[in-house]
Amino acid sequence: MSSSYGISQYPDVPAIEKRLETLTATPIRTLTPEQLAEYHAWYEQHTPSSKRAAAEAEAVIPGGVQHNLALNEPWPLAITRAEGAHLHDADGNRYIDFLQAGGPTVLGSNHPAVREAVFDLLHECGPVTGMLHPAETKLAKLIHDFMPDVHKFRMLGSGTEAVMAAIRVARAHTGKTHIIKVGGAYHGWSDQVVYGLRIPGSGSLEAAGIPAPALAATAETAPGDLAALRAKLTANAENGGTAAVLLEPVGPESGTHPAHREFNAAVRELCDEFGTLLVFDEVVTGFRLGMGGAQGYYGVAPDLTVFGKCVAGGYPAAGGVGGREEVMAAFAGGLTAVGKRALTGGTLSANPLSCTAGYATLVEMDRQDAPAKAGAAGDRLRTGLDALIGKYELPYVTYNFGSIVHLHTSGVLHLSLTDPEFFDKLGPRMDMLGHMSMAFAAEGVITLAGSRIYTSMADTDEVVDDALAAFERVFAKVPAA
Numbered sequence: 434m435s436s437s438y439g440i441s442q443y444p445d446v447p448a449i450e451k452r453l454e455t456l457t458a459t460p461i462r463t464l465t466p467e468q469l470a471e472y473h474a475w476y477e478q479h480t481p482s483s484k485r486a487a488a489e490a491e492a493v494i495p496g497g498v499q500h501n502l503a504l505n506e507p508w509p510l511a512i513t514r515a516e517g518a519h520l521h522d523a524d525g526n527r528y529i530d531f532l533q534a535g536g537p538t539v540l541g542s543n544h545p546a547v548r549e550a551v552f553d554l555l556h557e558c559g560p561v562t563g564m565l566h567p568a569e570t571k572l573a574k575l576i577h578d579f580m581p582d583v584h585k586f587r588m589l590g591s592g593t594e595a596v597m598a599a600i601r602v603a604r605a606h607t608g609k610t611h612i613i614k615v616g617g618a619y620h621g622w623s624d625q626v627v628y629g630l631r632i633p634g635s636g637s638l639e640a641a642g643i644p645a646p647a648l649a650a651t652a653e654t655a656p657g658d659l660a661a662l663r664a665k666l667t668a669n670a671e672n673g674g675t676a677a678v679l680l681e682p683v684g685p686e687s688g689t690h691p692a693h694r695e696f697n698a699a700v701r702e703l704c705d706e707f708g709t710l711l712v713f714d715e716v717v718t719g720f721r722l723g724m725g726g727a728q729g730y731y732g733v734a735p736d737l738t739v740f741g742k743c744v745a746g747g748y749p750a751a752g753g754v755g756g757r758e759e760v761m762a763a764f765a766g767g768l769t770a771v772g773k774r775a776l777t778g779g780t781l782s783a784n785p786l787s788c789t790a791g792y793a794t795l796v797e798m799d800r801q802d803a804p805a806k807a808g809a810a811g812d813r814l815r816t817g818l819d820a821l822i823g824k825y826e827l828p829y830v831t832y833n834f835g836s837i838v839h840l841h842t843s844g845v846l847h848l849s850l851t852d853p854e855f856f857d858k859l860g861p862r863m864d865m866l867g868h869m870s871m872a873f874a875a876e877g878v879i880t881l882a883g884s885r886i887y888t889s890m891a892d893t894d895e896v897v898d899d900a901l902a903a904f905e906r907v908f909a910k911v912p913a914a
């Protein structure tokens with residue numbers, strides 16, 4: 434069983450923070466309206482089928498896209514084929530896939546080892562029965578083998594559901610009320626965690642449609658701010674206590690706000706001091722950083738771990754919670770379970786298809802040492818991007834946690850709400866993200882909103898070098914300061 438991790442060198446977080454501060458204090462360096470018009474002309478000429486598909490979708494789908502990450506300037510690309518490192522659109526254009534559906538496909542898209550396992554399952558049993566299937570147990574056992582602190586595993590339909598369940602079981606187990614998250618983090622879209630989303634300190638800014646009481650027991654603290662976390666835990670102790678601290682071990686939004694290496698261990702100590710459960714959201718990092726996850730990499734044992742994405746290998750219904758035996762006991766399942774119990778459910782939870790896909794994916798990832806290979810691709814890409822940023826004297830900031838590569842060109846997610854110019858800066862910087870994302874795609878690279886990149890095992894040196902050439906074509910266009 435592979436125990437290697439995809440991070441060859443931990444990012445120099447203090448240096449990155451300084452560069453990000455400079456980025457947000459510097460006027461934006463973006464493409465001109467004429468250059469944007471040329472890119473729009475490229476889309477007109479090369480993506481007519483996507484344009485038509487987008488117009489049809491617009492009529493029946495709010496905003497024209499079902500998935501928040503689907504590129505939408507000037508229109509979403511209609512992707513009809515995915516294989517290995519590449520996506521192909523309805524007009525036959527090929528793109529390097531650095532979106533990776535938001536992260537689950539560390540093997541590359543549509544890996545045959547997973548597909549064949551799914552076909553076999555479908556022939557035998559179909560996707561769902563509502564009864565016990567051996568794949569459920571095989572997957573739970575495998576997760577425990579990779580992450581020994583995950584004694585038991587409750588599979589659910591998505592990362593969002595898994596976060597909801599983790600919060601519920603933490604409350605049931607501790608009898609405490611509050612939860613604390615690190616500001617800027619996305620932990621799915623359930624009521625309680627749509628707070629402090631994306632930009633630290635943003636509180637309920639994005640909480641349209643959520644009644645204030647649903648957020649009343651959620652607090653955020655600034656990334657890396659242990660003193661604020663202690664203060665919040667202390668205040669909560671007088672008022673119902675803190676059931677859980679919920680965090681992404683590499684920092685909010687896959688490390689968009691990168692965590693200092695010692696942060697997780699320090700939070701573990703604080704949680705122990707206050708009798709609070711530590712919940713690691715490993716929806717992205719689980720298996721991507723290494724088969725032992727972020728908990729293995731940092732050497733910090735959470736009480737609960739939230740899973741998603743890789744846990745079903747890119748197939749539907751990807752979510753679950755795992756953790757210590759005595760905490761997980763409150764999840765006892767079945768219609769006849771009695772006593773104090775954290776209720777979960779789901780018609781499609783732990784269906785044979787998701788479990789089979791997840792099991793086949795994790796076995797193959799381990800066999801191929803996929804996290805290390807994907808991490809090496811991330812290193813090569815980040816090194817190349819750094820060189821290009823230097824060559825073209827751009828203020829952009831890039832760094833990576835193995836196969837999670839950040840490329841901050843506008844710094845929008847690093848704006849500070851205490852900056853008096855926050856709202857003046859927000860719009861143009863948000864627009865810039867969309868423009869960069871559009872330009873990268875026209876040059877042949879699909880990213881996550883122009884600022885985040887997930888690499889996979891399928892990203893050979895040749896693929897990465899092709900991508901760097903595409904990034905360079907965009908960077909070279911940006912006018913000098």
Ligand SMILES: Cc1ncc(COP(=O)(O)O)c(C=O)c1O
Nearest residue numbers: 591592593619620621714716741
């Ligand atoms: C860190 C993190 N937590 C939770 C979620 C929610 O997972 P899902 O999209 O499966 O609901 C995501 C999704 O991107 C995520 O990145």
